[in-house]
Amino acid sequence: MAHAIPQEKLPKLRELEEFLRIAITHGDCAVALETVAKIQTLFGTERRHHRLLKNKLWAFEACLDNNDLTFAESGLSGIMQLSQKDTRIYIEAAS
Numbered sequence: 127m128a129h130a131i132p133q134e135k136l137p138k139l140r141e142l143e144e145f146l147r148i149a150i151t152h153g154d155c156a157v158a159l160e161t162v163a164k165i166q167t168l169f170g171t172e173r174r175h176h177r178l179l180k181n182k183l184w185a186f187e188a189c190l191d192n193n194d195l196t197f198a199e200s201g202l203s204g205i206m207q208l209s210q211k212d213t214r215i216y217i218e219a220a221s
Contacts, residue, residue, distance in 0.1 A: 131177065135168050142168075143181060150184055155192040158185040174208050179215045186219075 131139060142165045149157040162185040169178050186201035205219040 129172065129175070131168075131175075139165065139168055139177075146181055146184060150188040153188065153192055155185075155189045155194055155197075158188045161185070176209075176213070176215060179205055179209055183215055183219055 142161055146158055146161040146165070149161055162182050165181050166173075166178060169175050172178070182201065183205055186198050186205065189195075189198035189201065202219045206216055209216040209219065
């Protein structure tokens, strides 16, 4: 089960998520992936948190839109392995 994000990390997480949205809007796959890497550090060893997986999903979809198919496919496959089969994140990664 995912744990709550510590209050002291929320402002940084929100800032990075906004930066991620901007990168995706501009079709900048490289910046999106760098931003997701920074977001991932906020979660420590918890790789299955839904908010982290959602951000990764957005970044890998940006790679897909950018025709970086190999990287997108491996990333989406990783999300499917980390998420539960009955979740929206899994279904979106599988589509």
